[in-house]
Amino acid sequence: MKPNAAETSAEAELCGPLERGTFPAHLSARVVTPGDRPRVHGYDVEGDLALYYPPSDLVFLSLTGELPTPEVSRAFAIALVFLAPVSVAHASVHAAVLARLCGAAAAASFGVAAIGIAEHARVWVEEHAPLLEWLRSRIGSLPARFRSEGEGDDAAVSRLRAALEPTSLDLHGLQHRPTRDAALVMVLFACGLKRRERLEAALLLARLPTALAEALAERPANLANYPIHLPRFIYHE
Secondary structure (H helix, E strand, C coil): CCCCHHHHHHHHHCCCHHHHCCCCCCCCCCCEECCCCCEECCEEHHHHHHHHCCHHHHHHHHHHCCCCCHHHHHHHHHHHHHHCCCCCCCHHHHHHHHHHHCCCCHHHHHHHHHHHHHHHHHHHHHHCHHHHHHHHHCCCCCCHHHECCCHHHHHHHHHHHHHHCCCCCCCCCHHHCECHHHHHHHHHHHHCCCCHHHHHHHHHHHHHHHHHHHHHCCCCCCHHHCCCCCCCCCCCC
8 A cells, every 4th residue: 555645744754864774673782792691891891800800890891991900900999988878857858868768679779769860970070170171180289178177087088098098099189188079089080080970880790789778778668757747958968
């Protein structure tokens, strides 16, 4: 049956770049090679990565395409652990706990936590954009907004420096009394995570386990355990 004139005209109107273009017949796998012996960026998952590398190295490999050197491996693992704690006082975890209390499935609570942390990661990296530019240029002194103003930050950075002491990374800026968050950005940058989306992914992956655990620690529908009569409040880390 031949199309009539009206159908032919409608098809012509809908014919644009997507209709005229040539596209591949298959979706390309750019990170994970599927099959009986799956690979991540070419590395055998079951016969190599699972046997000889810690999970943090898999994260680094997935994000960058390369396995870290021993020094970078140690520093990256330390940074992830320092970044991990995120309490119920944080909006992302609070939302995940509320979802759990309201009877949402575990998967839904997980999704709420992931979205909240991802959005926080975007803002976190954006707030440190001037620091990233300073780290790239190494011109001048550390911007004042990223300098520590309290003993808490100083103590945390001191513990971070002690943990990183066995490595030989060039951790530019740690000697200038940075804030805790700025110091962790410096470590991730020194590890090679210089693109914003990779920094966001690192923060998300570091914080997701504790956020999920906090949500799972609550029982669904246990609203009696929630301070319903809280006054108006703002979130504090």
